[in-house]
Amino acid sequence: MAKEGASRQQGSLFGEILDWMLAPLLLIWPISVALTWLVAQGIAGRPYDRELGEVARSLGQQVAAAEAPARGRDRYALLPEAAALLRADASDTVFYQVLGLRGELLSGDETLRVPTEDAPIAPGELRFRDDEVGNDAVRVAYLWVLPEGAAGTGKTMLVQVAETLGKRARLTNEIIKGVILPQFVILPLAVLLVWLALARGISPLNELQRRIRSRESSDLSPIDEQRVPDEVAPLVQAINDLLARLDSSMSRQKHFLADAAHQLKTPLAGLRTQAELIQRELDAGRSNPDDLKRSLAQIARASERAAHMVNQLLAMARAEDAEQAMRREPVNLAELAIDTVRDFVPRALERRIDLGYDGALADDSRLRVQAQPVLLGELIRNLVDNALLYTQAGGLVTVRVVEDPFGQVVVLQVEDTGPGIAPGEREKVFQPFYRALGSGVEGSGLGLAIVREIVQQHDAELTLDDTRVRRAAGGESPDGQGPGARFTIRFPATTPVDTA
Known part of the structure; x- marks a missing residue:
């Protein structure tokens, strides 16, 4: 059960896509709420800022029109009509303040703080700030005023008007409700639409799965590619x-x-x-x-x-076993070839065939290849056995192992003086159970098929040509013997790093 659970760690493709689509949506939604709240605050504050600014300007104009600073503090107080207008707002508390040329309080509430700014003072410029009066947060509109009698002195008077944020908060909440409440309906609807769209988009995969599952085990015909999405x-x-x-x-x-x-x-x-x-x-x-x-x-x-047939079938099965072919080790090709020739000497003497080895010595370390020893020995035995089968008495069979001049490959050759193989049949002889007609030789027809399979398993190169030059007609060599067949196999050479 543990193994089955480990093999099912990969979840549903539908769920994976749905997660990646909904996760950003659910992440963006609270960000959208926060941004909406900030924007709503700005929208709700603008009309009230304009109203508050007009009151501050009106008070500033009254202060600037005063005849002289010493005429009394009442001259800098709000007009009764303006004060009544400010106090008429039952939802918020309004404060105002007028400071003289020396910073003394001339009129209004002394609880308002004097603004501290790095920007230079510009008479008549209306500015806003957020502040607190006691425990109440307020919005303050203020400006510096240059009275008529103080021109040229470089001194200004400060006028401030502030109000609490009750109206602004209510308007902000109304805006947020108007924007956010529809999202509570839109968000589930969007999730549902995403789910339906994804289910519809993935339905071709379910159809493809159904078509594959409904097939017979013997049906290996190709799947119709016209009925699947481009991505699949x-x-x-x-x-x-x-x-x-x-x-x-x-x-x-x-x-x-x-x-x-x-x-x-x-x-x-x-x-x-x-x-x-x-x-x-x-x-x-x-x-x-x-x-x-x-x-x-x-x-x-x-x-x-x-x-012999059973042994060849077993050898063919071993040659087709990719797992066995992967278990390679450095093998001295010359030593393996010499041992194989030695094993076939009694049979060659019985058939009066000259069997010999020509090539490098067995102790030459440059002739090592990365190979599966059993399969490589089977390859050489099948080549020698094939050469002995098709060579007449008095003929010659030679096994040769040489090094490539550039050190890139190790070459194995097995050649004979038999009837040879016609060019038109050189590809067919590597097919299982194929034997050339008219040869009169009994065999399994598997030897060369095994050879090619082992060559392919070892990433080697196999070529077949004549041992001698053929005549224009008759297929014999100039000395009266057959043209023979020469099998040449080039194995990738083992580098010093491979043998370490």
């Missing part, structure tokens, strides 16, 4: 490529099994036939020792062919 098309193309490779692999396996069954049927049928003949001879009392020896010899040959 590369994935479908990759799946189709995998299906094509699986179909090709399964077709090759079916063909291989059919050919293997057919090839094994012949020696097994021969075994059964010879066994039945011996049984009938024994039952009839006509058991001739010579006939029995011939039948037993044929049984031995048939069983040898069957055993």
